[in-house]
Amino acid sequence: MTLVNALLVRLADAVLAPLAGLPPVAVVAGCALGSALAVLAVMRFTSNQAALAAVKRRIHAALLEMRLYNDDLVALVRAQGEVLRHNLSYVGLSLVPLVITAVPLTLAIAQLQAWYGYTGITPGTPVVVTAAVAGNAGAALPRLEGAGVDLAGPPRFFPTLGEMTWRVVPRTPGPTTLRVVTAGGAVVEKHLYVSAGDEVARRSPVRELPSFVGQLLYPSEPPIEAAAGVAAIHLPYPERLLPVAGQAVHWLYVYLALTLAFVLLLRKPLGVVV
Amino acid sequence: MRSSMARLVPHPPVALAVTAVALVAPAAADAYIGPGAGFAVMSSFLVIFVTMIVVLASILAWPFRALWRLIRRSGPPPAAINRFIVIGFDGQDPALTDQFLQEGVLPNFAALKAQGTYRRLQTTYPALSPVAWSSFSTGTHPARHNIFDFLDRDRRTYLPLLSSTRIGAVEKFFRLGKYLIPREKPALTNLRRSKPFWTILGERRIWSTILRVPITFPPDRFHGAELSAMCVPDLLGTQGTFLLFTTRPPAARFKEGGQRVQVAVTSDRIDTVVTGPENAFVMGHPPLTCPLTVTLDRSNHRATVAMGGEQVTLAVGELSGWLSLPFPAAPGVTVAGIARVQLLELGEHVSLYMSPINLDPESPAMPISHPDYYAGYLAKRHGPYATLGLAEDTWALNEGVTDDATFLKQAHDIDDERRTMFLTSLEKLRAGTLVCVFDATDRIQHMFWRYIDPKHPAHRKDAPREQREAIKALYQKNDALVGQVMASLGPKDLLMVISDHGFSSFRRGVNLNAWLRQEGYLTLKDGADGSTEWLRDVDWATTRAYCLGLSGLFLNLRGREAGGIVEPGDEARALKAELIAKLTGLADETGGDIGVRAAFDTRALYEGPYSENAPDLVIGYNAGYRTSWDCASGMVSGPVFEDNTKAWSGDHCIDPRLVPGVLFCNRTIADTRDLSIVDIAPTALTLFGLEPPPHMDGRPWAVAS
Numbered sequence: 010m011t012l013v014n015a016l017l018v019r020l021a022d023a024v025l026a027p028l029a030g031l032p033p034v035a036v037v038a039g040c041a042l043g044s045a046l047a048v049l050a051v052m053r054f055t056s057n058q059a060a061l062a063a064v065k066r067r068i069h070a071a072l073l074e075m076r077l078y079n080d081d082l083v084a085l086v087r088a089q090g091e092v093l094r095h096n097l098s099y100v101g102l103s104l105v106p107l108v109i110t111a112v113p114l115t116l117a118i119a120q121l122q123a124w125y126g127y128t129g130i131t132p133g134t135p136v137v138v139t140a141a142v143a144g145n146a147g148a149a150l151p152r153l154e155g156a157g158v159d160l161a162g163p164p165r166f167f168p169t170l171g172e173m174t175w176r177v178v179p180r181t182p183g184p185t186t187l188r189v190v191t192a193g194g195a196v197v198e199k200h201l202y203v204s205a206g207d208e209v210a211r212r213s214p215v216r217e218l219p220s221f222v223g224q225l226l227y228p229s230e231p232p233i234e235a236a237a238g239v240a241a242i243h244l245p246y247p248e249r250l251l252p253v254a255g256q257a258v259h260w261l262y263v264y265l266a267l268t269l270a271f272v273l274l275l276r277k278p279l280g281v282v283v
Numbered sequence: 284m285r286s287s288m289a290r291l292v293p294h295p296p297v298a299l300a301v302t303a304v305a306l307v308a309p310a311a312a313d314a315y316i317g318p319g320a321g322f323a324v325m326s327s328f329l330v331i332f333v334t335m336i337v338v339l340a341s342i343l344a345w346p347f348r349a350l351w352r353l354i355r356r357s358g359p360p361p362a363a364i365n366r367f368i369v370i371g372f373d374g375q376d377p378a379l380t381d382q383f384l385q386e387g388v389l390p391n392f393a394a395l396k397a398q399g400t401y402r403r404l405q406t407t408y409p410a411l412s413p414v415a416w417s418s419f420s421t422g423t424h425p426a427r428h429n430i431f432d433f434l435d436r437d438r439r440t441y442l443p444l445l446s447s448t449r450i451g452a453v454e455k456f457f458r459l460g461k462y463l464i465p466r467e468k469p470a471l472t473n474l475r476r477s478k479p480f481w482t483i484l485g486e487r488r489i490w491s492t493i494l495r496v497p498i499t500f501p502p503d504r505f506h507g508a509e510l511s512a513m514c515v516p517d518l519l520g521t522q523g524t525f526l527l528f529t530t531r532p533p534a535a536r537f538k539e540g541g542q543r544v545q546v547a548v549t550s551d552r553i554d555t556v557v558t559g560p561e562n563a564f565v566m567g568h569p570p571l572t573c574p575l576t577v578t579l580d581r582s583n584h585r586a587t588v589a590m591g592g593e594q595v596t597l598a599v600g601e602l603s604g605w606l607s608l609p610f611p612a613a614p615g616v617t618v619a620g621i622a623r624v625q626l627l628e629l630g631e632h633v634s635l636y637m638s639p640i641n642l643d644p645e646s647p648a649m650p651i652s653h654p655d656y657y658a659g660y661l662a663k664r665h666g667p668y669a670t671l672g673l674a675e676d677t678w679a680l681n682e683g684v685t686d687d688a689t690f691l692k693q694a695h696d697i698d699d700e701r702r703t704m705f706l707t708s709l710e711k712l713r714a715g716t717l718v719c720v721f722d723a724t725d726r727i728q729h730m731f732w733r734y735i736d737p738k739h740p741a742h743r744k745d746a747p748r749e750q751r752e753a754i755k756a757l758y759q760k761n762d763a764l765v766g767q768v769m770a771s772l773g774p775k776d777l778l779m780v781i782s783d784h785g786f787s788s789f790r791r792g793v794n795l796n797a798w799l800r801q802e803g804y805l806t807l808k809d810g811a812d813g814s815t816e817w818l819r820d821v822d823w824a825t826t827r828a829y830c831l832g833l834s835g836l837f838l839n840l841r842g843r844e845a846g847g848i849v850e851p852g853d854e855a856r857a858l859k860a861e862l863i864a865k866l867t868g869l870a871d872e873t874g875g876d877i878g879v880r881a882a883f884d885t886r887a888l889y890e891g892p893y894s895e896n897a898p899d900l901v902i903g904y905n906a907g908y909r910t911s912w913d914c915a916s917g918m919v920s921g922p923v924f925e926d927n928t929k930a931w932s933g934d935h936c937i938d939p940r941l942v943p944g945v946l947f948c949n950r951t952i953a954d955t956r957d958l959s960i961v962d963i964a965p966t967a968l969t970l971f972g973l974e975p976p977p978h979m980d981g982r983p984w985a986v987a988s
Contacts, residue, residue, distance in 0.1 A: 070664035073656055074711075075337050077508060080490075082345060084711060089338050096331055280592060 129204030149192030422964030426891030732933025792911025813919030835898025903938030
């Protein structure tokens with residue numbers, strides 16, 4: 010998974026870095042269009058299109074039957090049963106494309122989240138860096154170092170949570186690296202992207218021990234080695250919200266809504282049954 | 284560690300995306316798996332949600348609707364029956380039925396006869412399907428329902444009009460560049476008058492499902508569902524125009540319902556277009572077109588036909604299933620049709636047959652059902668089906684474009700479509716009426732009678748058994764359906780199997796217009812020879828009588844016809860009497876038989892508010908005779924009597940006394956009088972506890988309980 014993530018990070022950076030200057034909504038819309046085309050292609054080539062069309066027709070027929078025989082409760086219930094039965098067939102027929110689209114799109118969403126999910130930590134503004142410490146609380150505590158950042162005050166340890174926090178004040182914009190050094194001398198690094206404005210860049214709020222879910226969620230950095238004595242490091246990047254019709258909306262909702270809209274719009278011209 | 288992770292994950296949507304991959308998550312979360320998968324799952328749950336709402340709303344509203352009906356006293360009265368099921372086999376002949384019963388090949392009909400009733404059923408004057416089925420549905424004679432023939436005439440021009448329907452043009456548009464946006468719907472009128480009995484039943488909330496009963500276009504509005512039949516046009520607005528795409532050099536044009544399209548083969552490929560109706564959405568109304576490509580595979584004797592985004596590969600002689608024919612009319616507007624194709628030849632010449640373009644039942648260009656979505660419901664449930672009124676392509680066979688086997692397949696496929704609809708409707712019907720008319724009996728007898736009549740000019744002794752026994756096989760198929768229905772009947776269900784008329788051979792055609800000319804009642808314009816269609820050669824200033832349609836003879840009456848010269852009253856009466864006297868027993872000297880048995884004065888046959896629209900005489904041809912093809916198309920030239928050598932070899936447009944229909948019923952009918960098709964509507968009303976309206980001509984039968 011680490012290797013896959015490394016490749017995906019390179020690929021995503023190659024594609025998204027040149028687009029960083031564009032409005033995020035436009036890039037998200039473009040990605041939604043691409044995703045919709047991918048979904049349609051997968052549906053077209055991996056599903057039984059004729060069977061899907063047939064089952065959809067039967068669902069429609071059962072719905073119309075409910076409208077037709079709306080005075081007859083028995084007919085209504087029977088039609089409902091047919092709808093449910095055909096729905097199961099529909100879901101069954103969608104299963105293969107569902108699985109096939111789920112994996113790449115989830116990986117793509119994780120990459121997009123790294124680029125468009127967060128805004129920057131600004132210079133001069135103190136932020137709290139949290140490290141989940143592995144092992145017992147009695148052990149010697151780690152320390153934090155980092156180029157271009159100042160520590161504002163002493164670290165604090167919360168034994169019941171097994172967490173260590175530092176108040177950090179970034180000095181200059183741009184990428185930098187924080188280093189958590191354990192008492193045993195092990196060093197765990199964490200990337201930090203400091204930005205004066207709302208620029209688009211890869212940001213990762215968490216680096217943690219190896220886990221499938223963790224690596225799917227936070228692919229930007231390799232996982233922490235288990236022997237390091239630190240379980241996770243968290244940076245509180247503010248969430249990026251996109252302006253849509255006067256409302257601030259998470260990019261993922263915009264992406265999903267647009268993808269569904271594109272699928273709906275393009276399915277007929279492209280002759281795909283979904 | 285888990286709680287720590289929870290705090291460290293600040294973005295629920297992303298977390299959900301991953302969780303959903305890892306776990307089988309609830310429906311809402313599945314949307315985050317991936318847009319495609321989410322789409323599938325969301326669609327399913329949306330459908331389930333909608334159906335739940337519909338069911339819940341219906342259940343909650345049901346007591347209120349029942350209460351409202353109670354207050355309005357519009358609920359159904361106590362009925363003697365629960366379900367009234369009518370199977371109409373158009374044209375089932377009593378003589379053939381008797382013969383097959385005797386041969387023992389109709390066991391279910393025999394069982395029905397033994398259980399209840401088997402009688403002759405009097406038909407209407409004339410014995411034509413549109414007339415007889417209108418009498419069936421309204422319980423009235425033609426003078427009250429206004430349908431006297433397939434065709435009527437325009438009294439101003441003498442040109443033929445469809446007797447049952449008027450389709451108006453849209454006159455008012457908004458203009459948007461080259462596009463025209465209609466401001467109104469085209470006027471569509473069913474000219475059949477009087478109420479069908481299912482409309483009267485519906486007024487008391489008794490449900491009816493009416494499938495393909497002739498003269499139901501545009502459909503009736505009532506408590507129930509109806510699919511229109513006879514007189515539903517094809518997409519070109521005709522009653523059925525087949526297309527022949529061919530590389531053969533132009534030949535004489537088809538006389539009946541066909542168009543030849545000249546095509547060329549380039550690199551084993553034909554690129555052409557299917558020409559549809561006029562585009563009402565564009566200035567100048569150019570014809571709509573749909574590209575058609577035929578790619579030839581000569582080595583395998585087959586071709587791939589592509590049109591409207593669909594393609595099918597056919598061997599020579601193979602008939603395709605229904606193919607979509609979308610005609611883009613304007614941005615976002617498509618006129619949809621369906622058709623079947625057959626590769627007729629693939630050699631030196633290439634020919635492709637295309638059936639008449641039926642209105643696509645999923646999105647018909649005209650209303651062909653009640654409720655509007657009913658046609659679409661049937662299509663979604665059972666697949667595409669023929670919507671054209673006279674759906675079986677008799678004209679293509681008559682013109683020799685298709686062959687017997689193709690016609691049989693087409694007719695049986697259409698019949699099967701209807702059986703499926705009928706049986707599903709029967710299963711759904713828990714109380715009320717179900718009527719379904721099956722046309723295959725009529726069409727196959729029209730086209731295959733020559734094989735059971737050795738005296739027919741088109742008879743072939745060496746015909747394959749499938750053709751020779753086509754009629755018998757169909758009767759047996761119908762028998763099986765009757766058996767299926769009988770098995771599903773409850774104790775309070777009433778089943779009637781009826782036909783609107785019988786059948787006879789059509790060996791010799793009679794051109795009564797030629798006879799009228801010969802006798803001096805009809806004259807031609809100077810220099811005309813009478814070979815022009817639709818009576819265009821007739822000199823109306825000196826013509827006293829003319830024929831139009833399949834059975835009607837009209838006087839050229841002053842004040843009624845634009846060029847009328849016969850005075851109403853004594854002169855008209857005298858002329859009618861004179862014509863009746865001359866026509867009765869009109870001999871066919873070449874054929875050696877009587878051509879016309881009787882001519883009936885319609886004033887003596889029936890009286891009603893639409894008597895004025897009736898022909899003055901209905902001609903009762905003898906068995907073996909019928910109006911000739913030339914006379915039916917308004918030609919005056921040629922002999923009075925001539926052999927009919929066409930495939931259309933059986934008919935029923937003769938003396939109605941010679942072609943009664945059949946009536947089977949699962950209960951005894953005690954009446955000793957002759958039973959008539961007009962009696963069925965009042966009988967149905969009576970069985971459901973309603974009083975037949977006084978205008979009905981029929982009288983209810985005494986059906987045993």
